[in-house]
Amino acid sequence: MTTFPFSAIVGQDEMRRALLIAAVDPSVGGVLVFGDRGTGKSTAIRGLAALLPKMKAVAGCPYSCDPGQPAESCPHCAKGGPRKSGLVPVPVVDLPLGATEDRVVGALDLERALAHGEKAFEPGLLARANRGFLYIDEVNLLDDHLVDLLLDVAASGVNTVEREGLSVRHPARFVLVGSGNPEEGELRPQLLDRFGLAVEVTTPTDLPTRIDVVRRRDAFERDPDGFCRGYERADRALQKQLTAARARLPGMDVPDATLEAAARLCLALGTDGLRGELTLMRTARALAAFEGADIVAIDHLKRIAPSALRHRLRRNPLDEAGSTARVTRAVEQVFSQ
């Protein structure tokens, strides 16, 4: 199946930017996308994964692990034997709402247990998502316990399964992308806060954008290959930019003034704990790297603040303004002094 090119997506700038930032630095944490149905959330993730450079992976390893990493960090490769590798596309794994915990984290391979009396591990969806994206549509309808577990694994990069006499630890580094419709159930604040970024997507209301969306969708469906050829150059340019940003990231300098500004902003908003500040700093750094800047400036911070902070605000019954407006207002107040 042909994937709709990432660079052909019209509008939805905030969502696209958040996904790009997570691709530059997965340590910013997952991305939560709030909004209407049919706003191209799943298309955007697939498009982004498809434009990323293919990754070198050990052939036959269920965790697609990196041949450059020590074999001991992977239960499959640790068994020894040759580690041939090949190039594979960056995985995008869908986590269906009805998925059981066993299916997600992996479980005892019952067939092998019954037929051969062997205790073997059957990897789950987290194994397949390693080094790629895990997408959950309507994450707010998923069991809290499972969301908690996913956030833990995403943060640590390791999936640990202990049950029925099995004990397995395998690499599971992925960017968690959850989409939700706030009208259909809410995420607990403790869970919200653990997502790195939160963005809002809406169906475009201006005419030229709507026309453009429909025109491109129609052209893609009539001739997918021809349509994709038209965006090959743009996608390749974006891929180059991403690769350069990843290489640049470890050397990025975050000046004290930027850190101080981040702290002042979080203080003004009264966000709990230091997670907000840390995410704000990392996000601004990834954005600066993506844009080819040498240092992380206050301007990067200002632009990214709504995505990094809007889901961390405590409810204020006296404040009628929405969370995005509250962040914007705080940015104006803090940086006008």
Ligand SMILES: [Zn+2]
């Ligand atoms: Zn492996």
